[in-house]
Amino acid sequence: MIWVTAYRLMLILAAVVGLIYTWMALGSPLNPLVLFTVQSNLLLTGFYSWRVVSRWRSPAELKGAVTLYIVITGLVWHFLRMRGASPFEHLSLQGHGLGNFLLHYVTPVMAVIDWLFFDRIAPRPKWAAALTWLVYPMAYxxxxxxxxxxxxxxxxxxxxxxxxxxxxxxxxxxxxxxxxLAVCFALLGYGLIALHRLINQASRTTADPPAPATH
Known part of the structure; x- marks a missing residue:
């Protein structure tokens, strides 16, 4: 659908602008690459750029992994770095302000919305995927x-x-x-899978007309 493509282009734009702001703020082009925030948003940008230009449906497990990593980015930032402060507290058009807001709040929220409401007819992700998704955080x-x-x-x-x-x-x-953190990330992965399955099932139930009553 055109509106899904438009939404994903907005998601890509948010990630790219956030990454540019971060690169400009940190100076050296190599410095930001050590940050999980930057790596997860680069993965997000690459994945959704591929989704926009490709006609092939991506595996649910791959999309789930990208979603989990960007959600980890947002939650770790909000609860461990910002300690639950308002997302708008340090929002500005200079320095890290806008970059942090886009990379830690906008892209995670948009990715979760995409995960829950787009590609709903894709094959359901397997429960074991939640553990497989931990490979990258452990490697990091x-x-x-x-x-x-x-x-x-x-x-x-x-x-x-x-x-x-x-x-x-x-x-x-x-x-x-x-x-x-690994336990929390695994539970988060299971939560994403559960929500995906729940909404997918609700969508299928709504789309399928009820069987006619027999007498």
Missing amino acids: LAFALVRGALLPPDAWKRYPYPFLDVDRFGYGGVALISLA
Whole structure:
């Protein structure tokens, strides 16, 4: 549908503008690439760009993975970095303001809407996918810890996020935090699958006319 394509183009635009603002604010072109926020939004941009130009329906598991990663980006930012503050508190057209708002709030919300209400007739994602989706966050964790161990203490974003700071929590503490986050991410994945199935089933029920009564 044309309006679905238009919606996805708006989603891509929001991600691209947010990424440009972030790149401009952080200076070096390589710095932002260490951030999960940037990586997840790049994945989102690539996936939906492919969906716009391709006629092939994407597997539900692939779309679910992209959705989960961008939702993780938004929730971690809001609850662990912003500590539940208003999303509009630091919104501005300069520095990180607009970029943060677009990459942490706009793209996650738009992606969830797409996940729930578009491609509803696609094959249902399997429950096991929620665990498979954790491979990328775990790989990112390994990348962040190895990178931090190899960099000097004064390096920029030696540990990309405060809760991964080995100097502060030690490897044991970071392992416990990571385990707790992994459990939360798995539950989040199951939640996305459950909502997708629920809405998909409701859509099918609404679309199928009731069987005529027999006497």
